[in-house]
Amino acid sequence: MTTIHPVALSDNVEAARQQANAVALERLLNAEPVLVDVAAARDVVPGLTDNTILTSGAPLAWPQYSGGQRRSILYAALYEGLAESVEEAEKALDEGRIVVHSTQEHQCIGSVAGIYTASMPVLVVRDDTHGGTAYCNLYEGKSRHRLNYGSYNDEVRDGLRWLENTMAPVLSAALQLRGPIPLKPLMARALRLGDELHSRNTAASMLFERELTSAFIKLGSTRSAAAVSDVLGFFRDNDYMFLRIGMAAAKATADAAHGVEASTLLTGMAINCQSFAIRISGLGNQWFTGAHPRLNGKFFDGFGPRDVEWIGGESCFTEVTGLGAFAQGAAPALQAYQGGDFTTMIDNNLSLYDITLAEHPHFTIPALGFRGTPAGIDLIEVLRRHRTPMIDGGLAGRSGGQIGAGLLVPELDSFESAYQAYCHQYDPGAVPATRMDSTDRTPQESAR
């Protein structure tokens, strides 16, 4: 693979970059995400109007959304009652009566297609250290068919209504009784219990449920008793429950590290139907796009690599904060879901120290002698080492629904594109003379 090798930055730029990275890194490592509430998106998400639909990935104009991600947006319009039919929804979107934005433009984070409408409940996570807030909507359950995986039918709709009418009020009431839940200690503990907090959240889901047990007992003696029982049943069936909380924590954490002038720290990775994209702390709100990741997947029965469709995904923010694939050595049981073997997982995990600036002071890997997870991905190290971050992820199918899970490895192109932009902005003399793309695809910077 031909890649751009970063030329040396001038000394003063390099000094400023390192100083900036230390600041951004400190913010990334010391964010303190706390779950404070569960509320309807329209009531808490900044700028989310009743006719707005949010979806994952670098922002695109409506006509650019295709395939399963486009279908998911249309289904969302039906779910929200903004249209009576897919055709009507399409017309309303074409005419701008329904608008589609990226989750990233509203402090939200999307799982797979990441579909939000105004009435959907969201988890509200505040970073107590730096004051930022991030949002994530709720897990739909373990059915292969979910709106965020591009599926929609009566069962999907009823599940979403249940989240609105049962899960959200119970969680909200329980949180009011219990008070805010600091997430970092819980997440650190989950790593000692075999989670990596992207594709395995079994322990964290139990730890979270346990935080609310006393509140559930109090609610159980009120008229909410039946709802509490339903919610416990959902928890029992869904080991993935915590992921959305962890994603909101990752978004709040990455946002805290974003916006440090001259820093080359990676502060976001996001996928939409068109591209994989990254953002860099010192490069503002630009998303630098590239080809979709390479994929080493384990598929549900009857599915294979050719059935995969990219319909979006931002759960890879967990990797940005030193979790997921960056903590895979903590989760040997993940093999059963995602494939691979533990020796390879350990080797993969170790390789990621090459492109990170720190060993996480709070998130540790027992199998590596409690070494801190590799955390703080540096754009420059990625390019120097020709090694991109790895991502644990779920896979969506062309026909809708989840079809497997796997290890995703982005191409270098989006990183090269970001490097060019960095040089242009901070060190014009260091701009590479020739652009050597690693793929046929022209990297595009999405503008908005």
Added chain:
Amino acid sequence: MTTIHPVALSDNVEAARQQANAVALERLLNAEPVLVDVAAARDVVPGLTDNTILTSGAPLAWPQYSGGQRRSILYAALYEGLAESVEEAEKALDEGRIVVHSTQEHQCIGSVAGIYTASMPVLVVRDDTHGGTAYCNLYEGKSRHRLNYGSYNDEVRDGLRWLENTMAPVLSAALQLRGPIPLKPLMARALRLGDELHSRNTAASMLFERELTSAFIKLGSTRSAAAVSDVLGFFRDNDYMFLRIGMAAAKATADAAHGVEASTLLTGMAINCQSFAIRISGLGNQWFTGAHPRLNGKFFDGFGPRDVEWIGGESCFTEVTGLGAFAQGAAPALQAYQGGDFTTMIDNNLSLYDITLAEHPHFTIPALGFRGTPAGIDLIEVLRRHRTPMIDGGLAGRSGGQIGAGLLVPELDSFESAYQAYCHQYDPGAVPATRMDSTDRTPQESAR
């Protein structure tokens, strides 16, 4: 180390032995321990009279109990109100007005000194496959000072009373609401969450609590609300809670495999102040004793190897059933408690396949690609390989209380002693002509 090498058994004995081992092994692997009740020992433990005290290890006569184990028995008499002072208790024991038995004579299993009195609550675990029942009393909590670790004071006494008056009634009521809890699926799952189910029980404790959450909610709306809240607080503070349940399961499981004519399967390991001891499926109720295990410990601050005192212990029945050290590869975080490093833990775990007859069909190790744990220790393989079982265990101090944890490795002597007995009983021609002890100690078969 000089050891007895087993001579060849005659062909017909060897054939019978292998057939018997297959039967015993099948019983060991397919026992289905289920937690059915929590009740006062006097109400459920066979033969336990009000003036009986039970303690861990191969049976000894009262005068043979020394040191911390002797003190624990005397303290138990005080706790139970059988004596007003240690002196009075000693006199009553000397005169036979208070009697001391081994836990093993009453289908019980003891943690460290393993002290039972008639009023103490016990967990009742039934093997649904074979119909046997085993009992274990309750965990006293994480204080370094506990009666089962040879400590006694007002705090220890109050803690034991709280188990009787609060914990046991709540657990019993919750179990009645919920119904019996099958333990094997829960334990299998805990191995995927980083437990090895002897020295690490964090996940199993959470899974167990979770089994009772709905029942706790129901109890929370009754006059038991305050007690339920107390019990939840104890669960929250005590990650070791599950061990006693797992021990009762191990005892029920090992007992199911015991008593198969001609089998050389190990069906028990137990420690008292005088010796380490084993029992063998085909050799009846004899315990074959030997020197205390060698020890590789990690000590709490201020303590070292010289402070260790052997005061009893039967939690090594977990190892007999393919757990504990036999599943250490499932529990990388155990290093923090017990020392060592994960590579060594994996190597140790792998070495135990040498002395076992099966890979457990239900208990698996994620880091070994979900290979079944080594299960079913064979006396003959131990002697052939000169490799004894390993044991994860807590360490008691001379001054009372827990002082650390570590990996215990028994000497070969008890196994040699059992082999001699096996030859005497089944194949007199194969009895080794000369006894070559591996230690100065004369192995003794305790009789009773």
